[in-house]
Amino acid sequence: xxxxxxxxxxxxxxxxxxxxxxxxxxxxxxxxxxxxxxxxxxxxxxxxxxxxxxxxxxxxxxxxxxxxxxxxxxxxxxxxxxxxxxxxxxxxxxxxxxxxxxxxxxxxxxxxxxxxxxxxxxxxxxxxxxxxxxxxxxxxxxxxxxxxxxxxxxxxxxxxxxxxxxxxxxxxxxxxxxxxxxxxxxxxxxxxxxxxxxxxxxxxxxxxxxxxxxxxxxxxxxxxxxxxxxxxxxxxxxxxxxxxxxxxxxxxxxxxxxxxxxxxxxxxxxxxxxxxxxxxxxxxxxxxxxxxxxxxxxxxxxxxxxxx
Numbered sequence: 001x002x003x004x005x006x007x008x009x010x011x012x013x014x015x016x017x018x019x020x021x022x023x024x025x026x027x028x029x030x031x032x033x034x035x036x037x038x039x040x041x042x043x044x045x046x047x048x049x050x051x052x053x054x055x056x057x058x059x060x061x062x063x064x065x066x067x068x069x070x071x072x073x074x075x076x077x078x079x080x081x082x083x084x085x086x087x088x089x090x091x092x093x094x095x096x097x098x099x100x101x102x103x104x105x106x107x108x109x110x111x112x113x114x115x116x117x118x119x120x121x122x123x124x125x126x127x128x129x130x131x132x133x134x135x136x137x138x139x140x141x142x143x144x145x146x147x148x149x150x151x152x153x154x155x156x157x158x159x160x161x162x163x164x165x166x167x168x169x170x171x172x173x174x175x176x177x178x179x180x181x182x183x184x185x186x187x188x189x190x191x192x193x194x195x196x197x198x199x200x201x202x203x204x205x206x207x208x209x210x211x212x213x214x215x216x217x218x219x220x221x222x223x224x225x226x227x228x229x230x231x232x233x234x235x236x237x238x239x240x241x242x243x244x245x246x247x248x249x250x251x252x253x254x255x256x257x258x259x260x261x262x263x264x265x266x267x268x269x270x271x272x273x274x275x276x277x278x279x280x281x282x283x284x285x286x287x288x289x290x291x292x293x294x295x296x297x298x299x300x301x302x303x304x305x306x307x308x
Contacts, residue, residue: 001270003156005183005209006036007254009243010261011217014048014226015076017104021046021084024101025091031263032095038156038268040100040211042243043164043187044113046084047077047104049215051189051238052228055139069227070140077106080124085116089123096120098154100161100211102187105129110142115161115187117152126150130163131172147300151179157209157270161185167202175296177206178283182273186212191240196256203246207276209268216241216261248276 008027013019024041031039043049050073056066078084084103092099097120105114105127113130129144149172151160160181166172167186176184184206186199191214203210220234230238244255245266253266280286 001156001268003037003268004035004265005038005156005211005245005268006031006034006040007211007213007243007245007264008039008041009213009216009241009257009264010042010045011215011221012042012045012048014050014222015072017046017076017078017082017084018087020048021078021087024099025087027263028088028091028095028097028099031265032097034263034265036097036263036265038098038100038159038183038211039263040185040213041102041187042213042215043102043115043189044104045102045187045215046088047073048222049189049217049239050140051217052230054136054227054229056227057136057139065227073104073140074106074109074111077104077111079106080116080127085124088116089118092118092120093123098156098159100159100185100187102163107142111140112144113137113141113163114144114148115163115185117150117159117161119152119154126152128161128163131166132169134165145301146296146298149175149179149296149298151176151181153180156268157182157273159183159185161187164188164190167198171294171296173202173205174283174294177208178294178296181206182208182270183268184208184210186210188212188214189239190214191242191258193242195242196244196252199244199246200250200252203248204250204280205282207248207280207282208273209248210244210246212245213243214241215239216258248272
């Protein structure tokens, strides 16, 4: 099957989830106008990535202003039955696109960095919660469990998502390859030069298409009173993009782009996924289960289990 896929490199509207959802809907329609049938958005596009914010937390101390910052961030998160979801689902239904989009998911008092999956005909069909927040992200985001690691069998091929530095977790990658992932979506906040080579490695290792989307956002997109260690000049670039699409043979088909907000497109040929596995199938003929085995616990983990 041949079709066009897109990665959306754009700035969120931090602390304004509805504004971000409306922007995502507009960009979905733009991607569809460019011929895309699949579109991938960056990490926490809905809710915003708090680049440069310390949340008032030196080691061993939580300052009052940090609690205020967290409250503000929590208020800008979304519930998965909220109006922001309806706005995005409407755009997916109108265009027929399959969407993968990062959001800040609110579940009680805890926030999760989550990737949402929208099918044009069915709306929101699932989610993946980031298993391992990186560094100071652990102050503000909870840890996902094995129950939200889906790969969806779609008309476009098997689609799943691995978020940012989860892509450096070999066991997680192997678990996703074992599920047959063919369209490996990687929403991220990593805009370093080294990210592209990591995505090429994943594509070659899994013999899958890799679609990675990162925001291009400046300090001016955030409120004036936002605490930012990178400075307060409105033109300061906090994330510079670097979105890209890679083939199952490791060839970069689009990007990386560091110039600004854009949508990158590439042609997907699902037959290339099978062609790539002719000489390397990491969970098939190239595996050595007599030596190495991975055990994956996909049971949901609840703090409280009610019985009777």
